[in-house]
Structure formats: structure tokens, C-alpha cells
Amino acid sequence: MTEEILHSEYLYRGRVIKLRLDQVRLPNRNIVAREVVEHAGAAAIVALDDAANVLLVRQHRAGAARELLEIPAGTLEAGEDPTRCATRELTEETGYRAQQWDDLGYFYSSPGFCTEIMRLFLARQLTFDKPSPEEDELIHVERVPLAEAIRMIERGDIVDAKTMIGLLRVARVLGASGV
Amino acid sequence: MTEEILHSEYLYRGRVIKLRLDQVRLPNRNIVAREVVEHAGAAAIVALDDAANVLLVRQHRAGAARELLEIPAGTLEAGEDPTRCATRELTEETGYRAQQWDDLGYFYSSPGFCTEIMRLFLARQLTFDKPSPEEDELIHVERVPLAEAIRMIERGDIVDAKTMIGLLRVARVLGASGV
Numbered sequence: 001m002t003e004e005i006l007h008s009e010y011l012y013r014g015r016v017i018k019l020r021l022d023q024v025r026l027p028n029r030n031i032v033a034r035e036v037v038e039h040a041g042a043a044a045i046v047a048l049d050d051a052a053n054v055l056l057v058r059q060h061r062a063g064a065a066r067e068l069l070e071i072p073a074g075t076l077e078a079g080e081d082p083t084r085c086a087t088r089e090l091t092e093e094t095g096y097r098a099q100q101w102d103d104l105g106y107f108y109s110s111p112g113f114c115t116e117i118m119r120l121f122l123a124r125q126l127t128f129d130k131p132s133p134e135e136d137e138l139i140h141v142e143r144v145p146l147a148e149a150i151r152m153i154e155r156g157d158i159v160d161a162k163t164m165i166g167l168l169r170v171a172r173v174l175g176a177s178g179v
Numbered sequence: 180m181t182e183e184i185l186h187s188e189y190l191y192r193g194r195v196i197k198l199r200l201d202q203v204r205l206p207n208r209n210i211v212a213r214e215v216v217e218h219a220g221a222a223a224i225v226a227l228d229d230a231a232n233v234l235l236v237r238q239h240r241a242g243a244a245r246e247l248l249e250i251p252a253g254t255l256e257a258g259e260d261p262t263r264c265a266t267r268e269l270t271e272e273t274g275y276r277a278q279q280w281d282d283l284g285y286f287y288s289s290p291g292f293c294t295e296i297m298r299l300f301l302a303r304q305l306t307f308d309k310p311s312p313e314e315d316e317l318i319h320v321e322r323v324p325l326a327e328a329i330r331m332i333e334r335g336d337i338v339d340a341k342t343m344i345g346l347l348r349v350a351r352v353l354g355a356s357g358v
Contacts, residue, residue, distance in 0.1 A: 001246050001317060003239050012190055012198055014214045016292050019191055019198050022241065027317055034241040035193045037216055037293075060182050062201065062213040064290035067181070075291075105335045107343055109289040111243035112254075113195050114216075116289055118340075138206055154351070156284045161297075161340040164286055168347040172333070 001027055003034075016075065039116035043086040044073035044162040046104070046170045047096060047123040054149050054167065055094050055126075056158075058140040069142065069152070070160045071167070073118070082119040090123055094141045095131035098123035104169050109161060118162050122170055146171060185210065195254065218295035222265040223252035223341040225283070225349045226275060226302040233328050233346065234273050234305075235337075237319040248321065248331070249339045250346070252297070261298040269302055273320050274310035277302035283348050288340060297341050301349055325350060 003024040012019040018038040025031050047055040056069050074089035076082060083101065091097055104120035133139050144152070149167050152158040158167070182203040191198040197217040204210050226234040233250070240247050253268035255261060262280065270276055283299035312318050323331070328346050331337040337346070 001237070001239050001319070003241065014200075015212070016214045017198075017216065019196075021193075024241070033194070035195045036241055037196065039289075039292075061287070061290040062182065062203070062215055063293040063295075064287050065294070068287070068290055070290075105338070107338045107340050108240070108243045108247070109340050110218075110293065110295055111240040111247055111249075111339055113218075114242040114289065114293070115244070116242075150351075153348075159284070159286045160290055161286050161288050161344060165340060165343050165347070168344070168351075169332075172329075172347075 003027075006031065035113055037114040037116075039075075039114060040078070041076045041082070041115075041117045041119070042073055042162075043076065043082045043089060043119045043121065044071050044166055045086050045090045045098075045121050045123050046071055046166040047090055047094065047098060047126060048146065048170065049124075049126050049143070052146050052174070053143045054146050054170075055096060056142045056144055056149065056163070057093050058142060059138060068160050069158055070163045073162055083121070086119070086121045086123070091129055092132050092134065093137070093139055095129055096123075096126045097129050099125035099127070104166065104173075107162075107165060120162070120166050120169065122173070146174070181206070182213075214292055216293040216295075218254075218293060219257070220255045220261070220294075220296045220298070221252055221341075222255065222261045222268060222298045222300065223250050223345055224265050224269045224277075224300050224302050225250055225345040226269055226273065226277060226305060227325065227349065228303075228305050228322070231325050231353070232322045233325050233349075234275060235321045235323055235328065235342070236272050237321060238317060247339050248337055249342045252341055262300070265298070265300045265302070270308055271311050271313065272316070272318055274307055275302075275305045276308050278304035278306070283345065283352075286341075286344060299341070299345050299348065301352070325353070
């Protein structure tokens with residue numbers, strides 16, 4: 001069931017993505033073209049305070065061409081450890097640091113054409129430091145009860161994949177453990 | 180909080196994606212570049228039989244460079260209605276048709292750089308017709324109890340965004356309604 005890559009050509013190498021055009025041989029011997037968007041991967045954080053509020057960030061997103069409400073996240077820098085990236089992004093975007101970190105696994109955002117892997121973390125025992133957004137990030141931080149954030153998913157007010165997966169996973173983790 | 184697009188240039192127009200380079204002015208007046216991957220959008224289907232098994236498809240995915248277990252899904256054809264796309268893809272990939280369709284909303288796969296919107300549907304009252312995969316799709320269909328599929332998410336055996344969101348949403352819908 002694997003595809004054999006016969007030829008690869010880079011059409012674009014940018015800051016966030018690279019675009020690759022592959023020629024592949026399928027298991028049935030047919031040869032087809034595949035457009036592949038290469039992405040360095042990212043880390044996203046469900047940051048939960050002691051009162052079960054989650055930290056969400058509101059910002060304009062170029063792909064969606066609108067403002068979205070999301071969990072904090074950021075792209076991995078070259079060779080960066082995902083846990084370190086998550087720690088850095090939480091503080092940059094929200095100003096908070098967390099004492100307790102749990103790994104919630106990973107997912108592919110759009111595995112048909114994009115290599116992006118999103119790592120997910122649960123961050124607890126939060127203390128406020130100060131935010132330091134990057135030059136091109138303009139971010140509002142909002143604190144929302146987790147139960148309300150889940151209702152926002154069900155109403156269609158939260159429509160970002162990593163945020164939906166992170167919050168739905170954490171709601172199950174907390175529901176199961178009674179935390 | 181919006182970004183004003185000052186200039187757009189298409190670097191690539193392909194079969195699945197287009198690549199656009201924008202120059203944008205931020206609300207703070209800074210001017211930055213944005214790489215935007217344009218995608219036509221897609222529809223994905225949580226197909227549930229009368230015994231609460233979900234239909235999953237196993238196939239090689241070019242972005243992930245590996246086989247993944249996912250809910251059936253496909254890219255919208257030009258001007259295609261998402262409900263029609265979902266109906267078509269369910270039959271093409273699994274051979275099943277559904278009598279009952281519910282809209283589960285939508286999400287952005289990776290809104291920072293990609294326009295892709297994924298529409299989600301719950302399909303029930305399934306009857307078997309016959310599969311008709313596209314030439315470059317080689318797909319195995321598996322029937323998995325919904326509760327087991329949720330455990331596969333928690334174990335990291337299901338790592339595709341649309342599949343995780345679709346199954347976690349449906350588990351909540353069924354749990355809440357007692358269906």
C-alpha cells in the first residue's frame with residue numbers, strides 16, 4: 001500500500017512552507033503526480049488554569065482570511081524540540097508559564113497533501129510572566145471556561161482543527177480522571 | 180485586527196493546490212509577507228452503522244508519507260455542493276449509501292497558511308451499494324466500533340485531524356442524545 005517516489009522537484013522554498021512536486025508509482029503500477037506542501041511542524045497548547053478556564057488567542061489568520069479563536073500555537077524552529085517550542089509559544093502569545101506539562105500526542109492537519117504534524121500539549125499550574133509576541137503577531141488573549149469552549153465548538157464558534165482536537169481531548173481526559 | 184492585502188502573486192496553480200504570495204499591511208502598519216496555500220475545500224463523513232460501528236479507510240497519504248486510518252473524505256470539485264461531495268465520496272470510497280445525513284459543521288485544517296475548509300457530516304442508515312475508487316486511490320475499508328475508534332485516538336493510532344474531530348464530535352452527540 002505504499003507509494004514509490006520516482007522523482008521529486010521543489011517548485012518553491014519559502015519561510016513557512018516548501019512546495020514539492022512528486023511523481024509516484026502506486027502499488028497497482030500506475031504513475032501519478034502528487035503536490036506536497038512541506039511544513040516544519042508545530043506545537044499547540046491547551047493551557048488550563050486552576051478554575052478550569054482555558055487560554056485562547058484571537059488573531060487574524062492569513063489562510064482563513066479572518067479572525068479566529070484558537071489555542072496558543074507556533075511553528076517549530078529548525079531542529080527545535082516540540083516541548084521547548086510549546087513552552088516558548090505559550091509565554092510569547094499569552095504571557096503565562098506552566099509548571100505541569102502533559103503530552104497529548106500529535107496529528108496530521110491535512111495528510112493528503114501537507115506534511116505538517118501538530119504536537120499537542122496540556123499545560124497546567126499557570127503563572128503569569130509577560131507576553132512577547134513576534135513582530136507580525138497581533139494577539140488578544142481570552143480566558144474561557146473549558147465547558148463553554150466545548151459549547152463554542154458545538155455551535156461553530158471555534159472552527160480551528162488543533163483547537164477542536166485539543167479541547168475535545170482535554171475534556172475527555174478531565175472527565176475520565178475527575179480532575 | 181484585519182490584515183490588508185496590498186499585493187498578491189500566484190507562484191503555482193496545480194491540481195490540488197495553488198500557492199499565493201501576499202504582501203499585507205498589519206493593523207500596526209507593519210508590512211509583512213504571507214505564504215498562502217489555496218485549496219478548494221473538502222468534505223468528510225462519519226458513517227455509522229446500526230451497531231455503532233464507524234467506517235474507516237486505510238490508504239497511503241502523500242503528505243504524511245505513510246498509511247493512515249481515516250474517515251472517508253474527498254476534495255470538492257469546482258462549484259460542488261459539500262453535501263453532494265460527501266454523498267459521492269462515501270460511496271466511491273466505501274461502497275455504502277446513507278439514508279440519514281446530519282451536518283456537523285466545518286473547520287479550518289491549518290488556518291495560518293492554508294485556505295482549506297473541511298465540512299463534516301454524520302451519515303446513518305447505511306446500505307451497501309458498491310465502491311468505485313478513483314484511479315489513484317487504493318483504499319481498504321475497515322469497520323470499527325465507535326468506542327474503539329475513540330480509544331485509537333487516545334492511543335495515537337488515529338492521527339488524522341478530520342478523523343479525530345469527526346469521531347470526538349459524534350461521540351459527544353451520541354453520548355448526549357443517548358442514541
